[in-house]
Amino acid sequence: MRSGRGSDGRDGRDESPEERADRKWSDLLQEIRVAQTGVQILFGFLLTVVFQPSYRRLSDADQTLYVVTVVLGATAIGALVAPVAFHRVVTGRFIKPEAVVWASGLTLLGLLLLLLTMASSLLLVLRTATHDDSYVPWIVAGVAGLYILWWFVVPAALRMRLAGRRAHAPDVDGGEADRN
Template identity: 40%
Template structure:
């Protein structure tokens, strides 16, 4: 094993060896024991899982960004109030940021390609995915708030935006945190 590249190919360890998890975190040791999965295989699986998740979110954020970028060219855009235009610009900015952050793992993969650097790729991409989804959530809140504001007024826009924020906060934040905590408590 190359010490400079801790995720480089290694000889498979014997999962029945009591010292098999020396230096491994509990998750990696479990994967080795239960799945007979080497650290490199684990990183490859984690990367494949992450890519699938990113594909779903990238499609959504690209559609949202594309639609937002066309709004100023619609005839009714001129009727928006200053506050509505500010909400639109902030929302569009958040959507563009989310697009960049969610696509960043692709560029990182290109830069690290063939360098046997799967571990930093997976770790950085995990952070990009979380940051991108959080930013996408804020963009969705902005879109919902703006639509309700334009159609029903500022109060409805505020209520709808807060409702969307609460919904996404629960589904994307609270529920995963509770499930993770309960899993660890066992």
């Protein structure tokens, strides 16, 4: 068996397209569980803020930031729960490979919205805690930059680096591996 992706589009695993879709779906659900837990806990805390007496003392700008943060959290939850609803609606229709692609896209959208929710939440908390806007945006930008680096840049760089290696790796016959 060849390592890397062969001309049949497989990645070196001995599985049918249906088995591959099942595996990818299972992997995706595990990833979503991690992200959902974090965003749901954050969202729960955000929902309690408006009921605190100190909320009324927030500036208009901070109250607007709070509303934006809550809406971002709600949409992040929606995007991260969407793959489950999507699967439920299309189950039994023999389109799991397509469902995995759509669910993966919705999960990526959910992660982007979670990043924005986290940054917005951090901005709100630090503005409220410090009453100083001279350095708070820089801290938030730094944290958001780390999220972008850890969540997207490093995995994308690794993916591109490994794709380049696989494209030039010799197959078992000594020739170049297929690029598909």
